[in-house]
Structures are given as C-alpha cells and as structure tokens.
Amino acid sequence: MTMVQTTPSAQAAPSEGVLTRISDTLWRRPTLLLLILLTPPALWLGIIYLGSLFALLLQSFFSIDHFTGLINHEFTLATYAELFTPANFDIIRRTVGMAALVTVASAVIAFPIAYYAARYAKGAWRALFYLGIMMPLWSSYLVKVYAWKLILAKEGILTWIFEGLHLTWLLDAYLALPVIGGNSLSVSPTGTFLVFVYVWLPYMVLPIQAALERVPTSMLEASGDLGAKPAQTFRHVLLPLALPGVIAGSIFTFSLTLGDYIIPQIIGTSRLFIGQAVYQHQGIAGNIPLAAAFAVVPIVIMGVYLWTAKRMGAFDAL
C-alpha cells in the first residue's frame, strides 16, 4: 500500500541516474514508449518502402516517346497494353511458368525433408538438419550459381559423371528434347530450373517444417484410429494442416523466381525473364514506364495467387 501512496517524484531521488529516470518515465507513459518504438519502422515502411512502391506504380502509368526517348508524364494505359505484345507476353508466360514449376518442385522435395525434421529428428540430428538446410544460405548467391554453372557445363562435373557411367547417350537424348533441352545443361531451361530449385529450397523447407511442428501427433493418430490409411491421413489431415506452411514457402519460391534476373542470365538460354526485362528496360533502353509495368506484374500475380489460396481455404487451419 505504501507504494501506491508514494508520489512518482518522491521516488525519483536526485541520486538516480538519467537512464533510470528515462526508464521510469517510459514505464509511466506506455504510449510514449510505443510511439518511440514504432515511429522509425513506420517511417521506413511508409515513406521509403511503400512510397517507392507507389512511385513505381505511378511510373507505370506514364509512357515513353519512342522518337525522343523522353517520358511523357500523362496518365495512360498504353504501357500496360505494351505488356501484351507477343514478345513481352512471352517473357511473362515463361517467367510465370518457371516460377510455378520451381514452386511445385520445391514443395515436393521440401515436404519429406520438413516432415522428417519436424517429426523424427531429435537433439544433435535436429541441429545437423537445420545446419544442412541453412548452410547454403550463408554462402554468396553468386558463388552458388557459378558453382552450378561448373557442374552443369558441357565439360562439367555432370557430363563427366555421365561419361563414367556410360550414360552420355541418355544426357544427349535429354538435351535433344525441344523446349527443355539445349546445347548443354548450363544453357538449357532445365539448368535454370535446377538452379532455381536449389537456391530457393530452404525457403520452402523452413515454413513447412514450422507448420508440421504445430501438428500434434495425436491428430495423426486420431485419423488412423478413425480408419484412415496413411495416404488418407496425409490427404485429409496432414496436408490441410501443413498447407499454410506450403503457401508461405511458395510465396518465397514463387516471388523470388518471378523477380530474379541473375540466375537466368548466368544459366539458361538467352530468352528473357521478367527480372531481366525490367533490368534492360530501365537501364539500356531507358524505358522506365515499361520497366515499372513489368515490375507490377509479379505484384499482381502474387496478389491473385494469395487471394485464390485464401478463397480455396488454404489458411483455414491457421
């Protein structure tokens, strides 16, 4: 009771330091503390992040004068219409197709890994698992991509292995296939795909693992107890409960693939991806409006994707 009667000023004895008095003041005024904590990130998010996004959006509604190369600051949808010319639309289709394939492949590869890590890995094994998944993220992205170029190149490790196994004919037959093949794996769409899957896989494993860890064992036992075979338990219980994790992972793999311009430049064919198109239009060509319009495409696609996922009940288990 004496605590309540003591006035705050009586507590702040002159012998107390400045820091103590500041901390006392903040304790008495939680709103002030909240304001101090929130203002910098709010400014960052509001002005630098959302602001530049808004500026980007604004640019995409301008157009370029093809004769003078100057930007015409008048509202128009002509730049967006340009996205649908065959050459540009081809870029979008190629990128979205690749992103979808990479996402599906990552999910299929990541699920068993995440399942094992979440359910069975214990103690040191668990730590080793995390390390195995995280370690590729510690090294430079460029180093990894170039390492893959060495693996996939015509005189590379993979060719050497196929030779050793007397399976060169198999690799050649694969490379002879239309669309996915090429001169060597490092200049084929298959190479681009492999490297994308490799580079983004951790971003799929970790969210799925987090989702699976929240599924109690008793939930799976209950399903079996009610007559469900393991495949049915997977289909009706495990997958729906892990779906928010899969969706979270797919947001990473899908959007990272949509925006990347380095991997397709180093590994794959000379055909452009969205990221490369943005890079070229804003740089060499100086066509900022079209670059901006290209940059809006992944945002719209991700929006539609998340909206559809929500409508289909992917987040019901959250």
Place this chain on the structure above:
Amino acid sequence: MPAVSFDHVSRHFGAVKAVDDVILDIAEGEFFAMLGPSGSGKTTCLRLIAGFERPTGGDIRIFGEPVADLPPYKRQVNTVFQDYALFPHLNVRDNVAYGLMIAGRGKRERHAEAEAALEMVRLGGYGSRKPSELSGGQRQRVALARALVNKPRVLLLDEPLGALDLKLREQMQEELKTLQRQLGITFVFVTHDQGEALSMADRVAVFNEGKIIQVGSPEDIYFRPEVPFVADFVGSSNVLPEALVARLTGETCPAAIRPERLRLASEGPLKARVTGLSFLGLSTRVSFEAEGTRLTALLPQDVARPREGDEVALSWAAEDLHLMRAGQRAGA
C-alpha cells in the same frame, strides 16, 4: 470371450519398462478403468490396444483376434484422446463424420449420422461450428461423438476429463456412465484420478511401474487393498508398517486403515502426537505421528478436536484394520 485380453504383454522403450508382463482380461460390455500415477504404464496399455504402440513381448487379442500385426486403422476400436485431437480445419459435423467419410459413406448419410451422434452428446445444432469456437467440455463431447459414431466394439478413453473443471468433470462422469449403459459398448478408461475410477468403473486395474498391482471392483480396491501401494494411492489409507502391525496384532504383514475409521480415545493401542489440522467442511483432517509413522484421521465436526502438539491415543474397530497378506505382488 473377453473384449480385450493381454497375455504377458510388455512394451519396453530401451531400458524403460513402460509395460511389463501384463496379464489382463476385459469383459465385453464392461466399464473398465486403468488407474495409476503418471508413468505407471496405463496410457501405454491403452495405446497398445489402439495400435499406436506395438508390444515388444506377449500377445494382445481383441475379441479373440490377435492384433499384433494390425495397424490402428484396421482395429474395431476408437479412441477419445486426452487433448481431444479434433481436426482444426474441419467443422464439428465433419469432425464427427470423419470416420464415416473414410469408410466411404455418402455425404447426406454421414451428415445425418453425425447430427444424431451430436444429439446424443447434447450438441445438436453445433455442427457448423469450428472446434476452436467450443468450450473444453463441448470439445470433449465432440471427441466422444466422433469416436462413437463409428460404432466401435471397444471405446478407449485417455484421461478424457483431465482438462475439465471439477463441476463439469462430475457431470461428464455421470453422462459417460449413462452412455456406456445405454450403448453396452466396452469402455476402457485411463485416469490418474482415483475418485473418477471408483465412481465410474465396474472394475479397476491399479498400475504401478508398468505392472498391474491389483484388479477388482471399486469396493475391493477401496476397502480391501492387497498391497500398501494400492491402499495409499487409491484410498489415501493409512498404511501401518509390518513391525507396528506385528506389535499390535501379532501378524507379520503391513495393514491399512481408512482415515474415517480412526478414532480419538483417551485409552487406545496406539499413542500419537497431533502434527496438523485442516478444516475440510464436512470433517476435519488431523495428521498424527505415531512411532515414526504418519497417520491421518477424518474427524466429524461434532467430535471435540485436538490441538496441534497434543498427545492422544488412537483406536479403531478390529474389522477396520485391513491386513495386506498378499505380499508384494498381486497378479491380475
């Protein structure tokens, strides 16, 4: 034919003998309780029946059929889980209809049956809600309906009332008992609460350290414990050590006496010192120490209460001192 029979069943996890050489028959239509402290092997026994664990030794039969090689989804038993394990992404109706859906029944049929099962546990009209929108007691009933809708031959209940508050628990105890009588299904019920086991079960098995210590009717277990562990755990009886019993009666075995049967007297066979008193409402619990043994008595409120530190004498009727001659081990 017993509904469930254990023939020298063991389940060892490395050096830990979770279930050790258990012999047990559970009759059809019986309400059977497995009672014991945590880690005594009762839940593992239940999981062995459900098929979530496989025995490392011995033979389990369900209605005569050996089930060692049957996975859970092939057994005619259903389980009510301690945490209910309701599927959070399905509404209550689809949760209850899950087993029927897996069995390939049509949507309208299974929804009708699920609704009937929900009526039975007095949750009619709750079908469209999500489990997260229900209270603990309601979830418990959904879990019960979800198991019963499959018409199992044996229903397994793993501490199903553990998470409920006292009043709800007492209400659910009665409901479960009524339901079991109506349906005639064999119930196997795991609990660490002796009151629950005694009030609901037809027969009780007391577990300790992976073994069954005593099996019998609630009256047997309560009034005629065979070993000190049962006397202490089930009825919180006073256990008198062998030496003391030998001096008092000449018999060489431990003995039990219920707290409500101990009387304070001016003259008696046992001198004791009062070490504590607590008021319980209906009675007063008095703790004593007598010749190095701690004893408890429940005194009715109309009897004069002693004070802490008083030296008193304790007496009892000869038939209330229950001798535990059955040695250290009593099988099933």
